[in-house]
Amino acid sequence: xxxxxxxxxxxxxxxxxxxxxxxxxxxxxxxxxxxxxxxxxxxxxxxxxxxxxxxxxxxxxxxxxxxxxxxxxxxxxxxxxxxxxxxxxxxxxxxxxxxxxxxxxxxxxxxxxxxxxxxxxxxxxxxxxxxxxxxxxxxxxxxxxxxxxxxxxxxxxxxxxxxxxxxxxxxxxxxxxxxxxxxxxxxxxxxxxxxxxxxxxxxxxxxxxxxxxxxxxxxxxxxxxxxxxxxxxxxxxxxxxxxxxxxxxxxxxxxxxxxxxxxxxxxxxxxxxxxxxxxxxxxxxxxxxxxxxxxxxxxxxxxxxxxxxxxxx
Amino acid sequence: xxxxxxxxxxxxxxxxxxxxxxxxxxxxxxxxxxxxxxxxxxxxxxxxxxxxxxxxxxxxxxxxxxxxxxxxxxxxxxxxxxxxxxxxxxxxxxxxxxxxxxxxxxxxxxxxxxxxxxxxxxxxxxxxxxxxxxxxxxxxxxxxxxxxxxxxxxxxxxxxxxxxxxxxxxxxxxxxxxxxxxxxxxxxxxxxxxxxxxxxxxxxxxxxxxxxxxxxxxxxxxxxxxxxxxxxxxxxxxxxxxxxxxxxxxxxxxxxxxxxxxxxxxxxxxxxxxxxxxxxxxxxxxxxxxxxxxxxxxxxxxxxxxxxxxxxx
Numbered sequence: 001x002x003x004x005x006x007x008x009x010x011x012x013x014x015x016x017x018x019x020x021x022x023x024x025x026x027x028x029x030x031x032x033x034x035x036x037x038x039x040x041x042x043x044x045x046x047x048x049x050x051x052x053x054x055x056x057x058x059x060x061x062x063x064x065x066x067x068x069x070x071x072x073x074x075x076x077x078x079x080x081x082x083x084x085x086x087x088x089x090x091x092x093x094x095x096x097x098x099x100x101x102x103x104x105x106x107x108x109x110x111x112x113x114x115x116x117x118x119x120x121x122x123x124x125x126x127x128x129x130x131x132x133x134x135x136x137x138x139x140x141x142x143x144x145x146x147x148x149x150x151x152x153x154x155x156x157x158x159x160x161x162x163x164x165x166x167x168x169x170x171x172x173x174x175x176x177x178x179x180x181x182x183x184x185x186x187x188x189x190x191x192x193x194x195x196x197x198x199x200x201x202x203x204x205x206x207x208x209x210x211x212x213x214x215x216x217x218x219x220x221x222x223x224x225x226x227x228x229x230x231x232x233x234x235x236x237x238x239x240x241x242x243x244x245x246x247x248x249x250x251x252x253x254x255x256x257x258x259x260x261x262x263x264x265x266x267x268x269x270x271x272x273x274x275x276x277x278x279x280x281x282x283x284x285x286x287x288x289x290x291x292x293x294x295x296x297x298x299x300x301x302x303x304x305x306x307x308x309x310x311x312x313x
Numbered sequence: 314x315x316x317x318x319x320x321x322x323x324x325x326x327x328x329x330x331x332x333x334x335x336x337x338x339x340x341x342x343x344x345x346x347x348x349x350x351x352x353x354x355x356x357x358x359x360x361x362x363x364x365x366x367x368x369x370x371x372x373x374x375x376x377x378x379x380x381x382x383x384x385x386x387x388x389x390x391x392x393x394x395x396x397x398x399x400x401x402x403x404x405x406x407x408x409x410x411x412x413x414x415x416x417x418x419x420x421x422x423x424x425x426x427x428x429x430x431x432x433x434x435x436x437x438x439x440x441x442x443x444x445x446x447x448x449x450x451x452x453x454x455x456x457x458x459x460x461x462x463x464x465x466x467x468x469x470x471x472x473x474x475x476x477x478x479x480x481x482x483x484x485x486x487x488x489x490x491x492x493x494x495x496x497x498x499x500x501x502x503x504x505x506x507x508x509x510x511x512x513x514x515x516x517x518x519x520x521x522x523x524x525x526x527x528x529x530x531x532x533x534x535x536x537x538x539x540x541x542x543x544x545x546x547x548x549x550x551x552x553x554x555x556x557x558x559x560x561x562x563x564x565x566x567x568x569x570x571x572x573x574x575x576x577x578x579x580x581x582x583x584x585x586x587x588x589x590x591x592x593x594x595x596x597x598x599x600x601x602x603x604x605x606x607x608x609x610x611x612x613x614x615x616x617x618x619x620x621x622x623x624x625x626x
Contacts, residue, residue, distance in 0.1 A: 134558060145495060148495060148504075149504050182542070182547060182550075190461035190462045191462050213547070214549065214550030214553070215551065215553055215554030216554070217551055218554060218555065218558060219558075228503075230502070230544070231547055234495065234526070234527040235551055236527065237526050237527030237528045238527035239527075241527060241529070241530060242555050244528070245531060245532075245568070246564070249566055249568060250566075251564045253562055253563075255562060
């Protein structure tokens, strides 16, 4: 297996990305090859600074950077030698099995959709986040920002995509799907969630448990929590914000320590034809390490193959 | 001034409501009269149990209860002798200056809109919540659930309503309005927030500071945070949920203790012709006390008069 990592994306690139790759390398199986995509000189000197033998890695030279200020849809065509553009080229040619980046999320989404393509039958690919729950497990929240406006059938597809992700990557049997809403009864909600509830309740493709509320995000009542990308992004950033405040105020415990993004590192774009992982822009070396370990789990899991089969059989 | 309180609404009625009224009575000015609306025998025996002289209160007999299971739009016509229906009758006849209840929120909204009426020019009345911020102040979040689906001009009106609330009741000069969104740039958001941003940015009626994100809900960057009622309700319940988890896990400090709903008690319905306060259904005596003290501030403030002038001059 070959895991491609963008060495130039993110706030602490290239140092954190190289150091994270070195950390992950120590934990990944020997037959997994890390492909470092970025400025070759920077990569070689970065590895050298860590006393790491460059022979343990593939290096693909991509000297240009897509920054946070680049326009998502224009960045890849405008910068064909950027690490993100080159990463997608490698993935499209199947020279890597998965491509992970902590760079410009918009550019990553655009690259995934236009260079790798959406799986037939999927209306809108989406991104997820993992919420630690008090029962020691996780809930998967989706969409968390790829699609600010959604139709009911799009939310319904998120439920299927999230279920496959939980099943294939986290080994959850028959994952429980909750719809994020403002009341438990099926009549509660906005136009979108009332219609989506109906689609989900009538389906036998998913294990729908009904509406869940804002207070249920961390209680583990559902394995998958479905919402539009606007709501999911607000909820996710609120959780990050409260966790940041708690840390600043010295309030910590075993459970809330699991909110640290370093533990997760990255999340797949669900619904595209290749394996693509997006990491947090503020990733340090530990977060990059987690992103690469998760990339391995995703690539190993045949998630993309399973999604393709679910939508095309 | 006369403050009407529904003695029968809420999970711990009538005991908590009577006890809360007795607590508030001790702190309110002598010329403020509390009007207890509910079953007269229950009220008298409740006051008696607390060794409280019933002569210190007005009592209006209303023996019927609208429960959480009653349908919001049918409850008031179906139960004309309920405490909520009688409370609105008193308010409509101006026999009380403000009506406060911890009962069925839907019935309270319906009563406010149909028995008291929306102020001319207001598209949709709304409800607010107070978010404690780390700078020791508060942000006012609105709408938090009255309007699950909103148009851009409705969000724009929420900005005006919230600004007047902050100014009249909390004494905030030139309150800063933020639009809850998924990015700082004006191009970010869903169709609703992108259009609302434009309306707000072009206005000189409000002090618009731009988009705020989920992580800004508690940092005090804005005095008013505007969103649709779906998003606001999810955000509010998430905050309550995290606070509940923190309490259960013994994580407390001065700042997060301010999340306790007992400190707020209730919030006005903004945009109707009378003063109406909605409290939390789980209110205990302390929360009822806070609701009544806040009712006093709202009634004293001429908030409703100011809203009417803002929309009709």
